[in-house]
Amino acid sequence: MQLRKGTNIRELRVLSLFSLDALAIYLAWYFAQSLSTPWSIFWTTDNPVSFLPILGIELGVLASGGFYQSGESRRNYAGLVRALSIANVLLLLTAYFYQPSQFISRSHFLFFWCFSIVLVVGARFCIDQGLIMLRQRGLIRYSVMLIAEPQELDPARQMISREDRYNLVSILDARSLDVNLRYETFKSIQDKGVAEVFITWSVIKDRLFLCWQFQAAGIVLHVIPVGLEALFQACQFWSIGKLPALSFSPPTITGKDFWIKRSFDICVAGLLLMLLFPLNLLIALLIKLDSPGAILYRQVRIGLHGKTFKVWKFRTMVENAEQFQTRLEAQNEMKDGILFKLKDDPRITRLGSFLRRTSLDELPQLINVLLGEMSLVGPRPLPMRDVEKFSENHFVRHEVLPGITGLWQVSGRSTITNFEEVIRLDLTYIQNWTLLLDLEILLKTLKVIFRRTGAY
The missing domain is CATH 3.40.50.20 (Rossmann fold)
Incomplete structure (x- = not known):
């Protein structure tokens, strides 16, 4: 009984979609036949038997494209348009080779192509929207x-x-x-x-x-x-020897992509260092007047391929701040304890609080970018204390250059309290990198800085 129940649901879905598509194709051919230039057509809606080859070709192409399966495949409207276009070309070729010496109405096939897309895609869209409304009311689940x-x-x-x-x-x-x-x-x-x-x-x-x-x-x-959600986003399903297999492509930021990104970083970082030189001098003077200690702060971070380097920042904390951190670990606001985040950190100076909210403390990292230790955009480099708490899947973020800003910073910054969410954002960036994405993140970073959201 259970076998029939599960099977009947799937069969009913396929039969419904199949019937709906067949009706839409019939109407599309009928409208095209009525509006196009008359020709000695051998497929006609007046004779159901002669119309069967049209349905066979159209529905066969849709079935081979997986449009009668469950899930997102049947709602792939762009894929539906491509499949219907291919089916229409096959019909046109069949008509030509079947009657090579007779006139074939091009307007008929043009009308049919337009009507079939509108009716098939439109009908499926209406069905999907109706299902969404019903499911929101707790029905058809x-x-x-x-x-x-x-x-x-x-x-x-x-x-x-x-x-x-x-x-x-x-x-x-x-x-x-x-x-x-x-x-x-x-x-x-x-x-x-x-x-x-x-x-x-x-x-x-x-x-x-x-x-x-x-x-x-x-x-x-x-x-x-x-x-493993982020890992499986970058995989492709295929068959080898009739057995299912998953293929994982390497990150895109390699080879020529790496050098395109690196050239962009050098040009922009060099230009910003020249333009922002007066601002950097002003910040250095204010830090000296605000509290005793060095102007610049250098901390060991983990970078590309797990190699260590020293990241440059304007000092925003009192001297010997790292020694005080062990006393504050119990107040860490990160749920998993991997990163250390504390909103009202007593080690931060008055000027340091402003520099952090505006992210001006990160400006010296443009030097790290010129030295090839960092990129403008990428996963943030973390201290040894954080990396020592990594799980195995976290180390994938070290396969690209760390960045001054990234998806983490423009998607919530310090308001994100789950490191797994940070990893998901980092992997999303690595797998979908383009130079346009870098520009988009940089512009969003400016927006976040001016709004002063989520930074402390």
């Missing part, structure tokens, strides 16, 4: 179950809720799949009428053979990569 380790429950729930089409009816831990509890787990799934189950990768990686049991019960099994 799939009952699902989640099986995850305790530490993965919250991120897994968030992943499922973002889809906005599931009703999470039960949550179990990994032990529910142990041999002695497995029968009760499958019985619970069937009793609750669940057709789809979500399992985190850490739960299933040692129990891959269980996939067969879920499939035999007619249950769709989704394995979600909790904790």
Whole structure:
């Protein structure tokens, strides 16, 4: 019974979409036939049998493109336009080779191409919007179950809720799949009428053979990569020897891209150092008058490929500030303790507070950019104290030059209190880098600085 329930839902979805597309294609051909230049057409809506080849070609192209599968593929409207365009070209070629010596109405195929796109895409868009409205009211949702380790429950729930089409009816831990509890787990799934189950990768990686049991019960099994979301954003799914495989491309900031970015950094950093020289002199004088100590502050940070370097900053704290940090660790506002952030840090001087809010304390790092130790944009370089608390997946941020600013700074700055969110932003930047993205982040940084949001 459970097998039929899960299967019937999928079959009903495919049949509905198939029928809707067939109707839209029929109407598109009918309208094109009515408006175009008359010709001795051998495919006509007046004869349903002769119209079947048109449906076969159009629907076959859509099916091969995955537009009858669940998820985002059927809502890929740009992909639908491409598929319908390819199908229309195939129809035109078929008509030409079938009747090479007869007149073929080009206006007919032009009208059909336009009408098919408008009707097919329009119908699917209306259906999707209707489904969204119904799901917002709690209707047409799939009952699902989640099986995850305790530490993965919250991120897994968030992943499922973002889809906005599931009703999470039960949550179990990994032990529910142990041999002695497995029968009760499958019985619970069937009793609750669940057709789809979500399992985190850490739960299933040692129990891959269980996939067969879920499939035999007619249950769709989704394995979600909790904790590896940023990594899987850069992968491609393909087949090798008829077996599924994932390909991970290297970061884009390599080779000629690196030298394009490096040339941009040198030009901009050199220009800014010349233009901002009077401002730097003024800040240096004010620091000297405000509190005793050096004007510039140099701290060891971890940079490209894990190599250490000394980052330059205007001093914003009292002397021997690092020695006082151990006393303040208990007040750290970062949830995981990797970074140290304290809003009302008693070590910050009066002028230092202003310099931090305006990010003027970072200006000497333009020297680090010229020396090739940093970039204008990239993941922020962190002190040894923070890096020593890294997990294995955190070190990927060291595969590119650290930056004065980055996605972290323009997406919340110090208001972000979860280092995993910082890592996600860093990886998003690395995987999607373009020179235009660097310019965009630099402009957003200026906006954040003028608003003085999230900095302390």
